[in-house]
Amino acid sequence: MPSTILIVDDSATILMSMEAILHKAGFTVAKAASGEDAATQLTGGLKPQLIITDIHMPGMSGIDLIRKVRTMSGLQFLPILVVTTESQQAKRDEARAAKATGWLVKPVQPDDLLKVVKQILPNG
Amino acid sequence: MTTPSASAAGTLHGTTERVALLRIAVAASVFAGSGAAATMAVGGELATVLMVSGLSAAGVAIGYLLGRRDGLTPRAVRLLLFRVSDELAQYRAFTRLLRDQGERITASTSAAAIGIVNGLTEMDSDLARLRTAIDRAAPGNATELKALADAVGSPIVSLLGQLQFQDLTQQQIDFLARLSLIVDQHMIDLAQRLGDRRSMDRTENFKEMFNKALDDCVMTSQRDDHHAAAGLDVHETSGPKVELF
Numbered sequence: 001m002p003s004t005i006l007i008v009d010d011s012a013t014i015l016m017s018m019e020a021i022l023h024k025a026g027f028t029v030a031k032a033a034s035g036e037d038a039a040t041q042l043t044g045g046l047k048p049q050l051i052i053t054d055i056h057m058p059g060m061s062g063i064d065l066i067r068k069v070r071t072m073s074g075l076q077f078l079p080i081l082v083v084t085t086e087s088q089q090a091k092r093d094e095a096r097a098a099k100a101t102g103w104l105v106k107p108v109q110p111d112d113l114l115k116v117v118k119q120i121l122p123n124g
Numbered sequence: 125m126t127t128p129s130a131s132a133a134g135t136l137h138g139t140t141e142r143v144a145l146l147r148i149a150v151a152a153s154v155f156a157g158s159g160a161a162a163t164m165a166v167g168g169e170l171a172t173v174l175m176v177s178g179l180s181a182a183g184v185a186i187g188y189l190l191g192r193r194d195g196l197t198p199r200a201v202r203l204l205l206f207r208v209s210d211e212l213a214q215y216r217a218f219t220r221l222l223r224d225q226g227e228r229i230t231a232s233t234s235a236a237a238i239g240i241v242n243g244l245t246e247m248d249s250d251l252a253r254l255r256t257a258i259d260r261a262a263p264g265n266a267t268e269l270k271a272l273a274d275a276v277g278s279p280i281v282s283l284l285g286q287l288q289f290q291d292l293t294q295q296q297i298d299f300l301a302r303l304s305l306i307v308d309q310h311m312i313d314l315a316q317r318l319g320d321r322r323s324m325d326r327t328e329n330f331k332e333m334f335n336k337a338l339d340d341c342v343m344t345s346q347r348d349d350h351h352a353a354a355g356l357d358v359h360e361t362s363g364p365k366v367e368l369f
Binding site for chain 1: 234237238241242244245248280281282284285286287288289290291292294295342343344347360362363365366367368369
């Protein structure tokens with residue numbers, strides 16, 4: 001059974017292109033256009049094996065989402081990758097402190113993305 | 125270190141424009157009854173606003189009018205100040221136009237990018253079906269056809285990745301819109317200052333507002349551009365593009 005990856009980004013282009021890339025690589029993809037939407041899906045029973053989230057989103061930011069997920073039952077250790085245009089070390093440290101799993105700066109080459117995803121989900 | 129005002133003034137192309145902006149500075153100071161330091165501050169800020177707005181021609185016209193203040197009655201001087209104040213307020217129409225254009229650009233690139241993602245995804249599915257059909261029609265054979273189908277499909281993932289450009293340019297244009305709002309607000313403040321001397325202390329310095337915009341720069345390239353515009357030769361280093369904590 002393929003792993004499910006939840007992508008969280010307010011950009012429709014990013015959501016669709018990442019979905020296509022990950023789907024082609026054999027993953028099941030769920031999408032959320034905001035941090036709130038992602039949190040709702042997770043509390044509603046979605047059980048992804050990995051979350052990939054943007055940082056800068058209207059409303060709940062990616063960092064806030066990570067903090068919220070870490071308080072959810074059973075999701076304390078769920079891998080969460082941050083994919084963002086943000087390049088400041090302070091933000092990177094903030095994500096690390098919120099217990100993000102990794103950090104990728106956009107634009108991300110599909111090969112780099114898949115390499116990291118497969119490191120985290122070796123069984124696909 | 126070069127201040128933003130000095131940097132903006134340094135980009136002036138014509139002596140006439142420099143003279144005109146100097147006239148604004150002098151005139152604003154005289155009319156406000158302030159000293160030399162305030163002269164430089166007001167003049168520099170006006171110059172910056174006009175330059176940032178790309179409205180140096182209007183600056184020349186206003187400078188010309190203000191330069192002819194000798195012999196004007198106090199009423200005429202007040203009218204001129206109101207005129208300058210009114211012009212400043214009207215410049216906001218230009219910055220608003222810039223923002224509207226930015227929104228149109230991002231909307232059209234977003235629609236195009238989504239169309240391209242859909243097209244590429246469909247092509248990828250069709251190629252997968254073609255490969256299956258070839259396999260079914262000639263099991264174990266037609267390797268050349270299968271290789272051709274694979275070759276046609278191989279750039280698709282890379283193209284999907286390149287479509288991230290749309291998100292990046294949207295964020296860059298959003299940032300420019302936020303900068304123009306800062307200029308907008310400053311023009312309002314300056315217009316109020318021209319009409320109400322008591323507002324002097326309440327008006328935030330343009331340099332401070334400009335520096336605050338650095339907080340909105342999320343990309344290294346944006347931060348480098350901001351430093352350059354502020355006259356600083358600073359190139360920030362960002363961490364690795366991919367990092368597992």
